[in-house]
Amino acid sequence: MKVISVNVGKPRLNPWKEMKLTGIDKQPVDGPVLVTPARAKGLGSVGLAGDRVYDVLNHGGPDQAVYAYAREDLDHWAAELGRPLPGGVFGENLTTEGIDVNGALIGERWRIGADVVLEASCPRIPCGTFQGWLAQAGWIKRFTQAARPGTYFRVIDSGEIRAGDPIQIVYRPDHDVTSELCFRALTLEPDLLPSLLAATALPRETRERASRRVAWS
Numbered sequence: 001m002k003v004i005s006v007n008v009g010k011p012r013l014n015p016w017k018e019m020k021l022t023g024i025d026k027q028p029v030d031g032p033v034l035v036t037p038a039r040a041k042g043l044g045s046v047g048l049a050g051d052r053v054y055d056v057l058n059h060g061g062p063d064q065a066v067y068a069y070a071r072e073d074l075d076h077w078a079a080e081l082g083r084p085l086p087g088g089v090f091g092e093n094l095t096t097e098g099i100d101v102n103g104a105l106i107g108e109r110w111r112i113g114a115d116v117v118l119e120a121s122c123p124r125i126p127c128g129t130f131q132g133w134l135a136q137a138g139w140i141k142r143f144t145q146a147a148r149p150g151t152y153f154r155v156i157d158s159g160e161i162r163a164g165d166p167i168q169i170v171y172r173p174d175h176d177v178t179s180e181l182c183f184r185a186l187t188l189e190p191d192l193l194p195s196l197l198a199a200t201a202l203p204r205e206t207r208e209r210a211s212r213r214v215a216w217s
Contacts, residue, residue, distance in 0.1 A: 001099040001167040003112060004071055006033050007088030008051045016132030021054040024133050026088035028095075032160035035116050038065035047155045048093050055129070062154055063121045063203040068094040069150035070101040076148065081136065091130065092150060099167050102180040104151045107201030109171040115159025117170065122203050123149035123183035144187050151179040175199055182206070 009023030016022075029050075039045035041061025044052040053060035069092035078085040087095035094112075104110075104120040111117050126149075131139040143149075177199035185192035186206070193213035196202060202210070 001169075002097055003094050003161060003163060003165045003167060004097045005029075005087035005095040005163050006048070006161055007093055007095065008033065008048055009053075009091075011054070014054065014129055014132075016128045017055060019054050022129050022133070023051060023053050024091040024129055026051075026091055026093065028087050028163065030163075032162045034158070034160055035066065035118075035155055036158040037155040038062050046093070047153075051093065055127075058127065064152045065155045066094060066118055066153040067092045067124060067150060068096055068101050068153060069124075070099070071095055071097045073101070073148045073150070081134075089134075090150065091133075094161075096167065099169075101151050102148055102178065102183075104179050105173055105175065106177045106179065106182060106196075106199035107171075107173040107175075108169060109156060110153070111168045111170045112161050113159065113165035115157060116155070116161050117157035118153035119156050119201060120151050120179060121154050121201060122152050122206060123179040123186070124152060125149070125183070125186060147180050147184055149179060149183040173199065173201065177202075185210070 005028040007026035008029050010025045010027055011021045012025045014022035034049040035047050038047050042056050044056050044060055046060050047065030069090050074085045108120045126140045126143045175198040193210040196210040
């Protein structure tokens, strides 16, 4: 289980949303990258030095500090789309190998390299920028139906990471709420929302949404 590329965003014009720029174009970085906790949502802050988000209403902040996507899932999509998909093309900060990113439990912790510890917080929800960036009509629906969302992480312990760093799962909470399950509940299967409450490490807004579903039922 390892990181095969660490990817940092290059600002690009964003014709797919009202904001002028997007940081979805992530490029692999040679050498170490400093990872620290992100500042409050709304400031564009993320966990990797040199990176940021521009859609500050929907992205960034402590619960979306680092986004990981598996090379195995990129390879699945490369075969489906009939085109190469290099590391970082889905906007992920970490392209991983040998670890089930979608199966990460909410609250699960990974040690990467010597010092960095990340905590799984929530899945990625696709947006219009993602669809426009890949230039695939109907991509949001296709990505959603596949339920291969990747996972956002909080930064628990800071440090440097680089391509090739090993990943070690150092903690697994006592519940079965995975990133994939959370994604399905938040998209096509809202009846699953009450089951998310078993995961105390969910972002506040997700817990509130699940609680409202319980109140309605």
